[in-house]
Amino acid sequence: MGKTLMKGTEAIAEAAIQAGCRYFYGYPITPQNEIPEYMSKRLFEVGGVYVQAESEVAASNMILGGGTTGERVMTSSSSPGISLMSEAISYIAGQEVPVVVVNVVRAGPGLGGILPSQSDYNQATCGIGHGDFNMIVLAPGSLQEAVDMMQKSFDLAQKYRIPVMLLCDGVIGQIMEAVEIPPGHGKNLSEPEKWACGYMKERGGKRTIIRSLFLDPEELEAHNRKLEAKWHEIEKNETSCEKYLTDDAEVVISAFGTVGRIARTAVDDLRAEGYRVGLIRPLVISPFPYDDFESLIPGCRHILDVEMNWGQMLKDVNRGVRYRLPVSFYGRSGGMCPGVSEIKEECRRIFAKLSGEGGDQ
Amino acid sequence: MAEKIVYQRPKSWIEGVHTHYCPGCTHGIIHRMICETLDELDIRDITTGIAPVGCAALMYGYIDTDFIEAPHGRAPAVATGFKRIRPDRLIFTYQGDGDLASIGMGEIVHAANRSENITVIFVNNAIYGMTGGQMAPTTLLGQKTTTTPDGRDPQRAGYPIRVSELLASLASPCYIERVSAAKPAHLHGLKKAIRKAFRNQMENKGFSLVEVLSTCPTNWGMRPTVACDWLVNNMIPYYPLGVFKDFE
Numbered sequence: 001m002g003k004t005l006m007k008g009t010e011a012i013a014e015a016a017i018q019a020g021c022r023y024f025y026g027y028p029i030t031p032q033n034e035i036p037e038y039m040s041k042r043l044f045e046v047g048g049v050y051v052q053a054e055s056e057v058a059a060s061n062m063i064l065g066g067g068t069t070g071e072r073v074m075t076s077s078s079s080p081g082i083s084l085m086s087e088a089i090s091y092i093a094g095q096e097v098p099v100v101v102v103n104v105v106r107a108g109p110g111l112g113g114i115l116p117s118q119s120d121y122n123q124a125t126c127g128i129g130h131g132d133f134n135m136i137v138l139a140p141g142s143l144q145e146a147v148d149m150m151q152k153s154f155d156l157a158q159k160y161r162i163p164v165m166l167l168c169d170g171v172i173g174q175i176m177e178a179v180e181i182p183p184g185h186g187k188n189l190s191e192p193e194k195w196a197c198g199y200m201k202e203r204g205g206k207r208t209i210i211r212s213l214f215l216d217p218e219e220l221e222a223h224n225r226k227l228e229a230k231w232h233e234i235e236k237n238e239t240s241c242e243k244y245l246t247d248d249a250e251v252v253i254s255a256f257g258t259v260g261r262i263a264r265t266a267v268d269d270l271r272a273e274g275y276r277v278g279l280i281r282p283l284v285i286s287p288f289p290y291d292d293f294e295s296l297i298p299g300c301r302h303i304l305d306v307e308m309n310w311g312q313m314l315k316d317v318n319r320g321v322r323y324r325l326p327v328s329f330y331g332r333s334g335g336m337c338p339g340v341s342e343i344k345e346e347c348r349r350i351f352a353k354l355s356g357e358g359g360d361q
Numbered sequence: 362m363a364e365k366i367v368y369q370r371p372k373s374w375i376e377g378v379h380t381h382y383c384p385g386c387t388h389g390i391i392h393r394m395i396c397e398t399l400d401e402l403d404i405r406d407i408t409t410g411i412a413p414v415g416c417a418a419l420m421y422g423y424i425d426t427d428f429i430e431a432p433h434g435r436a437p438a439v440a441t442g443f444k445r446i447r448p449d450r451l452i453f454t455y456q457g458d459g460d461l462a463s464i465g466m467g468e469i470v471h472a473a474n475r476s477e478n479i480t481v482i483f484v485n486n487a488i489y490g491m492t493g494g495q496m497a498p499t500t501l502l503g504q505k506t507t508t509t510p511d512g513r514d515p516q517r518a519g520y521p522i523r524v525s526e527l528l529a530s531l532a533s534p535c536y537i538e539r540v541s542a543a544k545p546a547h548l549h550g551l552k553k554a555i556r557k558a559f560r561n562q563m564e565n566k567g568f569s570l571v572e573v574l575s576t577c578p579t580n581w582g583m584r585p586t587v588a589c590d591w592l593v594n595n596m597i598p599y600y601p602l603g604v605f606k607d608f609e
Binding site for chain 2: 023025049051053054055057058059061062063064065066067068069071073087088091095197198199200201205207208209210211212213215
């Protein structure tokens with residue numbers, strides 16, 4: 001297909017179609033409205049289904065019902081809408097239904113604002129609804145990554161029968177840049193999924209019940225143990241992290257999403273000035289790449305965590321470096337983005353302090 | 362002499378199971394009518410039920426079809442999601458009055474308004490049964506519940522909602538009928554309505570809802586026979602039986 005100049009939301013929508021998604025249920029909310037708009041046109045062209053739900057509550061329950069067929073289904077929303085979806089996502093996790101949710105995060109709390117933010121890190125990674133469960137959360141740092149992760153999201157959702165969220169800060173949704181959307185691989189559904197609903201006839205009368213209700217506590221504990229074992233498997237196999245110039249770095253910036261991209265420019269500039277600085281960026285924020293952070297401990301003297309919120313990832317960064325490295329934080333909130341110069345200034349301050357403590361610089 | 366079977370377990374009723382419902386509860390009758398319909402139309406193995414939150418949450422323990430569990434009130438949205446992907450399969454929701462007319466009012470109105478090709482069995486017993494007898498949107502004026510200890514007062518709690526009439530005011534739905542499960546004389550109508558609601562779906566006619574007036578002897582604090590009489594004398598005057606919408 002080659003590279004095309006596209007808007008983030010539209011590229012994400014097209015990538016979902018290329019990944020084999022034919023069923024979209026959604027509700028308008030800024031800044032992700034182009035996804036349902038694009039889907040309402042394109043899905044019709046490719047023989048899929050688009051439903052404008054009456055609310056995010058309904059949209060998320062539609063993907064619950066749709067996902068039980070084993071087909072690739074998705075919804076998209078932004079922060080306040082995701083809060084409404086948290087009920088269904090808990091059921092979806094408990095009922096082990098594969099779905100993909102795109103969250104183009106805007107600034108909160110409450111109605112907040114419509115500009116970019118990363119203030120839903122906790123909501124996405126710390127259990128979005130009630131109960132003992134986890135969700136896979138991917139955090140793209142560029143439009144190309146978002147497009148590539150769309151395919152991965154559907155693959156992971158179906159591999160593990162788990163909800164997967166593509167957590168895009170508003171920048172990813174609203175920028176335009178050149179992307180390549182490779183023709184993806186859908187899922188061959190000529191054979192019905194063994195667990196899926198609606199195939200009782202094909203299964204010779206054997207039925208399926210997709211539920212999360214287990215009134216017997218021993219039965220529920222066994223069910224939750226199964227979910228937990230699945231999550232340990234995911235933790236083992238599916239973490240993903242980029243490390244940039246960290247080998248000799250004294251100060252390492254930790255950041256995810258768009259902030260990671262901004263921080264990379266700061267790293268390049270500071271390297272040109274002679275500072276030994278690097279970047280660590282989780283591409284998958286749930287499960288979190290703790291081991292990659294731990295690997296920084298021998299050479300690194302300081303971690304600077306930079307986010308578009310008041311430091312929601314800090315607890316994972318600290319846990320990753322086993323509380324053995326000093327970690328400081330710089331962030332902006334409310335729709336404000338940390339700039340390259342702000343990050344560089346913060347790094348220079350840290351290097352000055354380190355040299356006062358007797359570092360190499 | 363040849364044996365003549367006059368009554369037996371429907372094939373769709375799982376063999377050997379008994380319901381958890383209270384003595385005199387009409388859920389068992391309504392379940393049976395669904396099973397007979399699935400048998401007679403020979404659709405059991407292409408049908409998926411949506412189990413509600415409420416007394417019927419465990420109905421998949423009795424009716425032998427595929428089932429999806431839905432959060433409280435969301436069954437019409439879950440059914441929409443499924444049916445749009447599998448239009449060749451049948452799907453029904455089974456919802457109580459708290460589920461459908463209170464927490465799920467948004468979902469039912471919009472599924473009806475899109476005329477989703479689904480079948481909804483709406484069981485109206487004018488009370489929250491599973492949680493122990495609180496006021497429902499359909500609780501009658503003056504009716505005592507654990508949250509209206511002096512009887513429902515419209516000044517404080519509004520008037521009972523007539524769901525069938527409300528949904529019939531929409532242009533889109535195909536079929537809406539209110540029936541009763543209280544008396545033997547009502548059961549023919551109950552069965553006919555359920556059968557029609559499934560047939561409509563098979564013929565792709567769109568949204569069909571059967572409202573079934575039902576008893577809750579336990580939470581009404583009545584013997585089963587008294588409860589049936591109470592339904593006839595109090596519910597039917599406010600919730601008249603009949604067809605409110607039929608596109609045929």
